[in-house]
Amino acid sequence: MPANDLSPSGTSFNRRFGLFFDFIYRSLARHPKRNVAILSAVYLGVVLLFGWQFTVTVKDVVTDEFNQQQLVLAQTAAEQISHQFWMFKKELTLLSLSPEIQGADNAARARRMQIAYESLATEGASAIAFLDATGETAYIIDALGLRNERGIPSGAALLPWARDKNNRGTFYISEVSPPAGDSDVKHMLLNIAMPVWKGVGKYPDPATATFSGLLLIVVDVSSVIQQFTDGIKSGKTGYAWVIDSNGTFLHHLERSLIGKNAFEARKEKKSTISFARINEIQKKMMLAGKEGTSWYESGWHRGVEGKIRKLIAYSPIVLDDAPEKRIWSVAVVAPVSEVEEAIHNIQIRQFLFQFFIVGIILLGALSLTAVMAKWSSALKHEVAVRTIELKKSEQKYRSLIENAEDIIFTIDREGKLLSMNNYGCTFLGRSADNSIGRNIAEIFSWPTAEMLLTTIKEVFSIKQGRQVTHLVSVNDRDFWLNTNFRRLLDEEGNIYAVLGISRDITHRKQMEQQSYYTEKLASMGTLAAGVAHEINNPLAIILGFTDMLIEKTEPGTEMHSVLNTIYSQGNKAKKVVDSLLSFARTKEHSEVNVDINRNIEEVLSVLANSLLVSKISIQTMNLFHELPPVKGDPDELQQVFLNIINNAAYAMKGGGALSVTTQSIDDGRRVEIRISDTGPGIKKEHRKRIFDPLFTTKKVGDGTGLGLSVSYGIITRHRGMLSFETKTKEESDTPGTTFIITLPAAIAHPVQKSNT
Ligand SMILES: Nc1ncnc2c1ncn2[C@@H]1O[C@H](COP(=O)(O)OP(=O)(O)OP(=O)(O)O)[C@@H](O)[C@H]1O
Ligand SMILES: [Mg+2]
Numbered sequence: 031m032p033a034n035d036l037s038p039s040g041t042s043f044n045r046r047f048g049l050f051f052d053f054i055y056r057s058l059a060r061h062p063k064r065n066v067a068i069l070s071a072v073y074l075g076v077v078l079l080f081g082w083q084f085t086v087t088v089k090d091v092v093t094d095e096f097n098q099q100q101l102v103l104a105q106t107a108a109e110q111i112s113h114q115f116w117m118f119k120k121e122l123t124l125l126s127l128s129p130e131i132q133g134a135d136n137a138a139r140a141r142r143m144q145i146a147y148e149s150l151a152t153e154g155a156s157a158i159a160f161l162d163a164t165g166e167t168a169y170i171i172d173a174l175g176l177r178n179e180r181g182i183p184s185g186a187a188l189l190p191w192a193r194d195k196n197n198r199g200t201f202y203i204s205e206v207s208p209p210a211g212d213s214d215v216k217h218m219l220l221n222i223a224m225p226v227w228k229g230v231g232k233y234p235d236p237a238t239a240t241f242s243g244l245l246l247i248v249v250d251v252s253s254v255i256q257q258f259t260d261g262i263k264s265g266k267t268g269y270a271w272v273i274d275s276n277g278t279f280l281h282h283l284e285r286s287l288i289g290k291n292a293f294e295a296r297k298e299k300k301s302t303i304s305f306a307r308i309n310e311i312q313k314k315m316m317l318a319g320k321e322g323t324s325w326y327e328s329g330w331h332r333g334v335e336g337k338i339r340k341l342i343a344y345s346p347i348v349l350d351d352a353p354e355k356r357i358w359s360v361a362v363v364a365p366v367s368e369v370e371e372a373i374h375n376i377q378i379r380q381f382l383f384q385f386f387i388v389g390i391i392l393l394g395a396l397s398l399t400a401v402m403a404k405w406s407s408a409l410k411h412e413v414a415v416r417t418i419e420l421k422k423s424e425q426k427y428r429s430l431i432e433n434a435e436d437i438i439f440t441i442d443r444e445g446k447l448l449s450m451n452n453y454g455c456t457f458l459g460r461s462a463d464n465s466i467g468r469n470i471a472e473i474f475s476w477p478t479a480e481m482l483l484t485t486i487k488e489v490f491s492i493k494q495g496r497q498v499t500h501l502v503s504v505n506d507r508d509f510w511l512n513t514n515f516r517r518l519l520d521e522e523g524n525i526y527a528v529l530g531i532s533r534d535i536t537h538r539k540q541m542e543q544q545s546y547y548t549e550k551l552a553s554m555g556t557l558a559a560g561v562a563h564e565i566n567n568p569l570a571i572i573l574g575f576t577d578m579l580i581e582k583t584e585p586g587t588e589m590h591s592v593l594n595t596i597y598s599q600g601n602k603a604k605k606v607v608d609s610l611l612s613f614a615r616t617k618e619h620s621e622v623n624v625d626i627n628r629n630i631e632e633v634l635s636v637l638a639n640s641l642l643v644s645k646i647s648i649q650t651m652n653l654f655h656e657l658p659p660v661k662g663d664p665d666e667l668q669q670v671f672l673n674i675i676n677n678a679a680y681a682m683k684g685g686g687a688l689s690v691t692t693q694s695i696d697d698g699r700r701v702e703i704r705i706s707d708t709g710p711g712i713k714k715e716h717r718k719r720i721f722d723p724l725f726t727t728k729k730v731g732d733g734t735g736l737g738l739s740v741s742y743g744i745i746t747r748h749r750g751m752l753s754f755e756t757k758t759k760e761e762s763d764t765p766g767t768t769f770i771i772t773l774p775a776a777i778a779h780p781v782q783k784s785n786t
Contacts, residue, residue, distance in 0.1 A: 268364025681709025
């Protein structure tokens with residue numbers, strides 16, 4: 031399998047591992063002290079649990095090991111005891127074959143028995159006896175010496191068995207019994223008997239051999255067993271005991287128990303304790319000839335009384351020649367405390383080791399916590415510092431955006447406004463709540479909104495910024511905006527919104543238009559001045575001569591009326607020429623401080639009557655009280671106002687409202703005059719031409735088309751600007767035209783907040 035095939039599972043493992051540590055870290059970081067305490071407690075618990083389990087296992091193992099050692103002791107003892115009986119049988123065989131025993135020489139037999147007894151007594155034989163064939167005479171040798179007695183009862187009972195030829199060479203092993211008449215039972219005796227036949231040669235022919243008697247060794251079973259079990263010491267206090275096939279104690283540390291039935295003796299000694307377990311072991315295992323290990327409850331141990339748990343190992347002794355293969359059993363027992371003592375040291379060592387390891391780990395955990403706490407506080411500090419920095423920087427950018435004199439906004443793919451700065455809200459005359467979340471189609475009128483939506487969609491799809499210059503109408507006023515659309519990208523580089531920055535370039539546009547007109551008019555002015563100059567002299571001559579001829583002709587005559595017509599038409603032409611000359615700056619131009627408000631009011635008072643007749647109301651309540659004066663020619667400025675108001679009046683032929691507003695702008699550096707009418711507005715196709723000299727839409731004879739061009743010339747000469755805003759009834763529900771004149775103030779004047 032290629033290595034990279036493993037990577038996904040490895041990655042997920044690492045991720046899970048990472049998540050686990052992340053979880054640990056987070057919970058630690060949240061309540062470090064509490065969590066470290068909990069973790070330590072859990073850890074301690076786990077360690078103690080493992081420790082306890084380890085101890086239990088060790089105890090089991092050591093107990094088992096101890097019992098195995100007990101078993102070896104029991105097996106060895108059982109083997110040695112069996113061997114000892116084998117040895118007795120061998121001696122008995124040898125003795126029965128000896129001629130001294132077989133023969134009739136009583137003295138020789140006695141000597142031979144004496145010799146055998148001397149060696150067998152040390153091995154646990156308490157007596158050797160010979161009963162003659164008649165059963166009448168018995169030779170006994172024991173600790174008291176050699177005796178000649180009249181028979182022995184047990185021997186007499188065996189004579190028929192011994193006489194039976196079939197039993198030659200076999201042994202008889204009696205039941206174990208206490209010595210007759212001995213009340214202080216400490217020894218249990220057993221007889222091993224063998225028939226003695228007399229024959230010729232080492233192996234006498236059974237046919238010719240004669241029965242000479244019965245040879246018998248009385249074995250002190252207790253002493254034999256004692257030889258091999260007294261040395262047994264299991265642990266510090268463990269010992270061995272032996273029972274025969276009836277459950278009678280053949281040997282016990284407590285000598286008084288010897289000869290008593292184990293099942294009964296225990297109960298007798300300690301009736302409060304249930305010996306069910308040891309009874310079960312004795313019955314089912316020991317007396318069944320099995321070997322093994324186990325435990326049981328005892329009521330005492332080496333003089334100490336009480337409920338004591340003991341470990342037991344047992345091994346059988348089989349007496350082959352006894353009827354039905356008699357089985358005895360050796361048990362080696364020791365209290366469990368022996369083992370417990372042994373493992374006590376292990377436990378102490380283990381505890382110290384655990385203590386050491388746990389200590390090291392807890393110390394590690396504590397230092398880790400300390401380091402983490404320090405780190406976390408450093409981190410907190412760092413985060414706090416960064417947050418403040420971030421806030422500051424955010425505030426800086428926010429204030430930059432909020433205080434910018436540009437409309438700054440963000441917009442989504444559908445054209446929904448996501449945000450907008452203060453300037454934008456003020457400019458659009460809408461609150462943020464009324465703008466954010468709305469579609470730009472709800473904010474701007476149709477052609478503008480459509481153009482903006484198309485541009486935004488383009489920015490989203492072509493993945494490039496865009497810049498557009500467009501008109502927007504806010505409260506029926508047109509503004510030129512230059513809008514820059516830029517993409518906003520998320521972390522993955524996907525565009526999620528568009529940032530728009532719109533700058534109001536209306537003033538610049540007006541300036542551009544102004545200079546366009548200025549240049550256009552300058553060339554026209556030169557032409558007009560030339561023409562006017564050329565016409566002026568012949569016209570003066572024509573008028574002079576006409577005046578002279580009128581005086582020379584009789585009034586009422588046809589000639590007189592013709593001359594009058596020539597004179598009045600000539601005058602009209604002169605006026606045009608004068609206008610052209612004034613447009614072409616050839617006229618004298620005075621400069622005084624002009625109070626614009628008064629200047630306008632004078633014009634209005636002259637026109638008041640004719641306006642009244644035309645059903646035109648005049649609204650002048652917005653004349654700014656403390657308007658700074660303007661440096662210029664009052665007559666020329668009046669002529670401008672007159673021209674514009676006349677045009678307005680002409681536009682509102684059936685009636686309307688004329689409103690004149692003055693205000694101080696640009697921190698009092700300039701004065702703005704707005705003259706508005708409620709007329710039909712200027713048609714789109716005428717808007718570019720209204721300042722052209724001689725452009726008029728009036729009937730022939732009604733207008734010369736010089737009014738606005740002359741006014742333009744005058745305002746330009748005053749370093750001012752003349753512009754207009756107009757809406758036809760197709761464009762607005764409230765059509766009309768506003769002419770805007772701005773002039774530099776003679777003295778800078780502080781701005782007042784309210785108009786009157
Ligand atoms: N307030 C207005 N409303 C509608 N149209 C206007 C208005 N003011 C000017 N105009 C248009 O501009 C044209 C040019 O005006 P201008 O004052 O230069 O000449 P005129 O008024 O036609 O002639 P004159 O001023 O010599 O009487 C007008 O014919 C008219 O079409
Ligand atoms: Mg006019």
